[in-house]
Amino acid sequence: MTRELKKLYSTYFQKSRSFLLPVLDMKKDTKYPSIQCFMQWEGVYKLTDHNLILTYYERDEPQWDKYLLNTIMANRMFNEYYRIDDEILAVSFDLHSISEDFDHVIEGRYSKLSRVLKSKIREFYGYNSPEWAYMESFLFPDRYIPTYSKILDVEEEHIRFTGELCDPPNLDKETLKLKPYAKINDVDQINMESREDI
Numbered sequence: 001m002t003r004e005l006k007k008l009y010s011t012y013f014q015k016s017r018s019f020l021l022p023v024l025d026m027k028k029d030t031k032y033p034s035i036q037c038f039m040q041w042e043g044v045y046k047l048t049d050h051n052l053i054l055t056y057y058e059r060d061e062p063q064w065d066k067y068l069l070n071t072i073m074a075n076r077m078f079n080e081y082y083r084i085d086d087e088i089l090a091v092s093f094d095l096h097s098i099s100e101d102f103d104h105v106i107e108g109r110y111s112k113l114s115r116v117l118k119s120k121i122r123e124f125y126g127y128n129s130p131e132w133a134y135m136e137s138f139l140f141p142d143r144y145i146p147t148y149s150k151i152l153d154v155e156e157e158h159i160r161f162t163g164e165l166c167d168p169p170n171l172d173k174e175t176l177k178l179k180p181y182a183k184i185n186d187v188d189q190i191n192m193e194s195r196e197d198i
Contacts, residue, residue, distance in 0.1 A: 008151055015169035018135065019105045020052050022124035023098055023117060024075055032056065032067045038176040039169065045092060050102045051079060052093045053176050082180035090180060108168025110138045138166040
């Protein structure tokens with residue numbers, strides 16, 4: 001069943017956040033959302049490294065420490081993290097296990113994403129959310145070509161020619177350009193209480 005869309009997105013949105021973040025199985029509505037999401041990090045990770053980089057505000061509170069240890073660092077795709085400055089952490093997640101999907105996102109081929117990732121995207125947004133209506137049109141464009149044709153006032157054939165209903169990522173906007181000043185190699189380097197207290 002397709003949902004009725006009345007207008008299209010007119011501003012850029014992070015493709016890494018929309019199409020790759022759901023694979024981490026983190027909740028969309030969390031007390032500690034990431035600031036931003038990136039597909040590469042200048043001087044640290046290239047696109048071919050297949051890493052997803054999330055930035056977070058570092059907080060001086062026990063609940064944040066719990067979240068960092070039990071949600072971020074316990075994630076099966078967690079790779080490593082860096083301190084950007086006294087307030088921001090950058091956390092990388094290794095997405096080699098979905099490298100084909102990662103490459104589809106880089107190329108803007110969202111309709112080609114695997115069924116597993118499409119399902120995770122749906123779970124992340126929630127079937128009845130307004131965001132899912134748009135995401136569904138990007139993942140299953142054939143169902144929405146008539147709708148887009150009507151909104152854009154163009155022939156359906158023009159839309160079918162591209163095959164996708166969402167623009168490819170702007171790689172400049174998907175690149176973290178801040179310099180890390182410290183790589184965190186050990187849990188003990190994190191300013192937190194012991195595991196027993198968490």
